Amino acid sequence: xxxxxxxxxxxxxxxxxxxxxxxxxxxxxxxxxxxxxxxxxxxxxxxxxxxxxxxxxxxxxxxxxxxxxxxxxxxxxxxxxxxxxxxxxxxxxxxxxxxxxxxxxxxxxxxxxxxxxxxxxxxxxxxxxxxxxxxxxxxxxxxxxxxxxxxxxxxxxxxxxxxxxxxxxxxxxxxxxxxxxxxxxxxxxxxxxxxxxxxxxxxxxxxxxxxxxxxxxxxxxxxxxxxxxxxxxxxxxxxxxxxxxxxxxxxxxxxxxxxxxxxxxxxxxxxxxxxxxxxxxxxxxxxxxxxxxx
Amino acid sequence: xxxxxxxxxxxxxxxxxxxxxxxxxxxxxxxxxxxxxxxxxxxxxxxxxxxxxxxxxxxxxxxxxxxxxxxxxxxxxxxxxxxxxxxxxxxxxxxxxxxxxxxxxxxxxxxxxxxxxxxxxxxxxxxxxxxxxxxxxxxxxxxxxxxxxxxxxxxxxxxxxx
Numbered sequence: 001x002x003x004x005x006x007x008x009x010x011x012x013x014x015x016x017x018x019x020x021x022x023x024x025x026x027x028x029x030x031x032x033x034x035x036x037x038x039x040x041x042x043x044x045x046x047x048x049x050x051x052x053x054x055x056x057x058x059x060x061x062x063x064x065x066x067x068x069x070x071x072x073x074x075x076x077x078x079x080x081x082x083x084x085x086x087x088x089x090x091x092x093x094x095x096x097x098x099x100x101x102x103x104x105x106x107x108x109x110x111x112x113x114x115x116x117x118x119x120x121x122x123x124x125x126x127x128x129x130x131x132x133x134x135x136x137x138x139x140x141x142x143x144x145x146x147x148x149x150x151x152x153x154x155x156x157x158x159x160x161x162x163x164x165x166x167x168x169x170x171x172x173x174x175x176x177x178x179x180x181x182x183x184x185x186x187x188x189x190x191x192x193x194x195x196x197x198x199x200x201x202x203x204x205x206x207x208x209x210x211x212x213x214x215x216x217x218x219x220x221x222x223x224x225x226x227x228x229x230x231x232x233x234x235x236x237x238x239x240x241x242x243x244x245x246x247x248x249x250x251x252x253x254x255x256x257x258x259x260x261x262x263x264x265x266x267x268x269x270x271x272x273x274x275x276x277x278x279x280x281x282x283x284x285x286x287x288x289x290x291x292x293x294x
Numbered sequence: 295x296x297x298x299x300x301x302x303x304x305x306x307x308x309x310x311x312x313x314x315x316x317x318x319x320x321x322x323x324x325x326x327x328x329x330x331x332x333x334x335x336x337x338x339x340x341x342x343x344x345x346x347x348x349x350x351x352x353x354x355x356x357x358x359x360x361x362x363x364x365x366x367x368x369x370x371x372x373x374x375x376x377x378x379x380x381x382x383x384x385x386x387x388x389x390x391x392x393x394x395x396x397x398x399x400x401x402x403x404x405x406x407x408x409x410x411x412x413x414x415x416x417x418x419x420x421x422x423x424x425x426x427x428x429x430x431x432x433x434x435x436x437x438x439x440x441x442x443x444x445x446x447x448x449x450x451x452x453x454x455x456x
Contacts, residue, residue, distance in 0.1 A: 016384055020350065024380040027354045031373035038368040039419055051362040058311070059363065062318035134318065137364040138413070139327075139428065141421045145365060179365055187420055207424055 045172070052174045059133050059145070059177070128152065128277045130160075133177060140207045142168075142182035144272060149176040157237055160275045165243040165266035166190065166231060167275050182269050183244070184209055192244050193232035197222050200232045203244060203263060209270040212245055214261040219252050221259070229263055239278060302455030306348065309336050309446060310356060314363070327427055328434030332442070333360060334408050335435050337375060338401060339446045341382035342389050344456065353379030367415065374411040378404050398439040405432035 038044045077085075130146040148154050150173045158170040160180050168182040183190050184205040190212075192203045199221055203212040217223055227247045233240025243266050251260040313332035320326045337356055340348040357372035364371065381404055382389070389400050409432050413423050449455075 015387075020380060020383050023350045024376060027350050027376045028373055031354065031357075031369035031376065034369035035367045035373070035415065044368050048362055048368060051359065055359060055363055058314060059318075062315050065319060134363070134365070137366060138416050138421055140424050141416065143365050 049174045053176055056176045060147070063131075063133065126279045128154070129274055130154070130178070130277055131274050132272050140186065142185040142188075142205065142207070142209070142269070143171065144168075144180050144182065146170075146178050146180055146275065146277075147176075148277070149174045149178050151175055154178045154277060155280055158280050159238045159242075159278045161242060161278065162267045162272065162275055164268060165245065166238065167267045167269060167272065169237060170277065180275070182209075183265060183267075184212060184269055190238065190244065191232045191234040192229045194223065194247075195228045195230055196224075197227070199223070200234065203229060206262075210264050211248075212263045212265055214247075214263060215258060217259050217261055218257060219254075219259050223247060223250050223259065223261060225250055302450075302453050305449065305453045305455050306340055306344075309340075309449065312336075314359075327430045328437075329431055330435035330438045331405060331408065331431050332438075334375060334378060334405060335401065335439060335442050336446065337379060338382050338404055339443065341379050342386045343446075343450055345383050345386050348379070349383055350376045350379045353377075366412070367419065370412055370415050373415070374408045377411060378408050381407065394440045394443065397443065398436045401439045402432055402436035405435040408432070 034044060038048075128148065130148040130152075132144055133147045134145040136143040146154075154170060154173045156170055156173055160167040160169060166183060168180050168185070168188065170178050171181045172179045181188050182205070183203065184207065186205050186207045188205040189202045190204075191200065192214075193200045199217065201214050201216050203214055206213055214223075225247055229244040229246065231238040231240055231242045231244055245263040245265040247261060247263045249260075249262045253260055310333065313336040317329070317332045321329050333356060337348070337353055341353070353375040354372045357370075357375035358368065360366070360371040360375070361368050385400070389397055392400065406429060409429050413428050417423065
């Protein structure tokens with residue numbers, strides 16, 4: 001190379017390799033074909049399943065720094081801190097137990113009343129806890145990857161909650177992992193009800209973790225800042241009555257038939273570590289009232 | 295260059311693996327928006343250093359694994375990284391002789407092309423970018439390039455990857 005004359009060397013610097021261009025064309029065509037098939041027909045799920053199982057160890061490894069930190073804080077915390085935390089947790093447990101007692105009586109009463117009305121009963125859901133493995137590369141798309149899959153009994157459409165409220169639902173379950181779509185994803189709409197007035201509507205994601213929009217409420221409706229939203233159970237995916245968020249802004253626009261309403265989700269969607277997955281189809285809208293023994 | 299034997303394939307694979315693990319580690323606070331795409335940068339380095347071994351097909355394969363890991367459409371990163379590998383292969387003779395900062399600028403352009411391709415496809419399937427922040431990882435990549443370059447060059451020399 002050093003022996004080339006300057007003019008030749010200059011030309012050498014700018015040579016285009018036609019074989020590479022051809023190769024790029026072939027690989028690009030393959031990629032575009034795969035994307036089309038993946039997006040339209042979902043017939044590549046087997047391949048995705050296989051590859052995601054193959055890289056599962058890597059993704060677990062990626063969580064290692066966080067796991068090490070948790071281990072250190074758990075194991076090397078000093079006694080005082082532990083005692084303090086212990087006391088706090090005990091206090092909280094007493095408080096929660098008291099609430100639980102109330103809940104048990106309420107649930108029993110509810111069941112009795114429902115059986116009188118011959119409607120479907122609220123069975124307690126089976127829950128499964130999954131941990132976050134990764135978030136989407138695309139900041140505008142709110143999908144998260146969880147470390148539980150079909151192997152652990154996860155199915156598509158299972159609702160996901162955290163200790164504050166609804167997070168989203170499982171979109172796709174692979175063998176060892178699953179992908180959930182959050183309620184703030186721009187392509188997600190959640191059937192909700194405003195508890196104060198009983199208005200049913202949809203809460204649509206905006207692509208911001210702190211914001212949901214309620215696009216279909218007429219200007220004439222009674223909606224106030226601070227109103228609470230719960231799931232309405234319509235649509236059959238989400239159980240009824242789980243907290244979703246609170247209304248943060250109500251703007252009446254005289255030029256448009258609908259008010260501009262935004263709400264803030266209760267679940268802390270941008271700092272998810274663990275989610276609880278509820279069982280599919282339990283407690284959705286009762287399609288046909290099942291006869292229940294009192 | 296007269297030595298035709300290839301060795302150090304394991305080192306290349308390991309460096310890509312390390313890059314993959316690194317790209318999953320968040321940076322503190324607001325800086326996280328600039329988290330570089332280490333995998334793409336490592337690929338650019340190897341395409342530049344060993345154009346006879348690492349090329350479009352490798353970019354495509356690495357991209358496919360990224361698609362699965364990052365939950366993109368199958369083919370999204372594969373397409374973007376094969377284009378990046380192609381552009382690197384066509385320009386490696388010039389990039390090699392650039393000063394570190396001109397090299398970093400070239401890498402910025404390559405990474406911008408990658409981001410634009412990936413997000414353009416996301417836009418087609420209904421997730422258009424809402425602002426310009428999706429280009430920030432390319433800027434982070436530019437800033438991190440000189441460091442990555444020095445590390446990978448030393449690794450390559452030490453293990454005599456050719």
